Amino acid sequence: MTGPQGEPVFLRLGPPPEEPNQFVVEGAPQTYPPEVRARLEVDAKEIIGRYPNKRSALLPLLHLVQGEDSYLTPAGLEFCSEQLELTGAEVSAVASFYTMYRRGPTGDYLVGVCTNTLCAVMGGDAIFDALKDHLGVGNDETTSDGKVTLQHIECNAACDYAPVVMVNWEFFDNQTVESARELVDSLRSGTPKAPTRGAPLCAFRETSRILAGMPDQRPDDGQGGAGAATLAGLRVAQENGMQAPSGPEGQ
């Protein structure tokens, strides 16, 4: 590839150098003890039974073993491979593709600060830098009390509430440096703040089990749904009698 003056431009491929790209093996369980395996097999059987082809259950099974260890370990990958009759390479290829699968130990709360373009200019970069100082950790590192893992994340499709912080994938909208500091303090003190929308927070391992499709015991008080900012365009369109042009016949 060349630039405007014909000079060579080099594009770096692969993950950013500051991000982990290997599964942590040192100290990680290599295989599960029989009682853990037996317990996980019950859950795995239920999950696999929902799919016509067992290999389709790989994503939820990866969440299941992440719920056991807080990250993907050799034991977890091996378990998925055996349950689904996939090779280790097939499991690793999928596991290393998605950023929701963790490659190192994760604290009780995974705090993701969106530093994608819109959130960044609206304060996401400042929030991320402030939390690094406040918590004394870098990207993808966990506080010494094991409570908080800090991570910068890409767009979470909540740009209308920028800057957004996610805790265990629940939204905290319209954050500021100050509110984000208060948020992580609440997580470390054991009295976590409630998300702006969605269900109350639970610990990361529990979140992973819910993502695996296991029962979600949290109260559903109708916290979800689109908010005013998301619906602003629709409201303006309705107020002005605007309609999308109809497509070709039959579409």
Ligand code: FES
């Ligand atoms: S840029 Fe942050 S949610 Fe989209």
